[in-house]
Amino acid sequence: MNWISLLGLDHLLARVRVVAIEGAIAAEDRLDLARLEWRDQKRSLLQLLILAVAVTGLTVVSMVVLSIAVVVHFWDTPHRGLAGWLVSAVWLVLWVLALIGLLRAARRAGNGFALTRQELAQDWRDIKEQL
Numbered sequence: 001m002n003w004i005s006l007l008g009l010d011h012l013l014a015r016v017r018v019v020a021i022e023g024a025i026a027a028e029d030r031l032d033l034a035r036l037e038w039r040d041q042k043r044s045l046l047q048l049l050i051l052a053v054a055v056t057g058l059t060v061v062s063m064v065v066l067s068i069a070v071v072v073h074f075w076d077t078p079h080r081g082l083a084g085w086l087v088s089a090v091w092l093v094l095w096v097l098a099l100i101g102l103l104r105a106a107r108r109a110g111n112g113f114a115l116t117r118q119e120l121a122q123d124w125r126d127i128k129e130q131l
Contacts (some may be wrong), residue, residue, distance in 0.1 A: 034116045044109040051105055055098045064089050
C-alpha cells in the first residue's frame with residue numbers, strides 16, 4: 001500500500017522533486033559560469049602582473065641609460081642644466097603614460113565575475129518574487 005498516494009502527497013512530492021532538480025541544474029549552471037569567469041579573471045590578473053613587472057623594469061633601465069646619455073652629451077655645454085630638466089620632464093611624462101596604461105588594465109581586471117553576479121542577483125529577485 002502506498003501511503004503517499006493515499007494521503008494525496010504524490011503531487012506535492014513530484015513538485016518538490018521538480019524544484020530540486022531545477023535548483024540543482026541552476027546551481028550547476030552558475031558554477032560553470034563562475035568557473036569560466038574565474039579563468040578569465042586569472043588570465044587578466046596574470047596579464048596585469050606581467051605588464052606591471054615589464055613596465056617597472058623597462059622604466060628603470062630606460063630612465064637610467066637615456067638620462068646618462070643625454071646628460072653626458074650636454075655636460076660640456078652651457079645647456080647641461082636645461083638638458084637635465086628636460087630629461088626629467090620626459091621621464092615624468094612617460095611614467096604618467098605607463099601609469100595610465102596600468103590603471104586601465106587594473107580597471108578591466110577589477111570587473112571580474114560580472115555575469116555571475118548578475119545571474120545570482122536575478123535568481124535572488126526571482127526567489128523573492130515567488131515567496
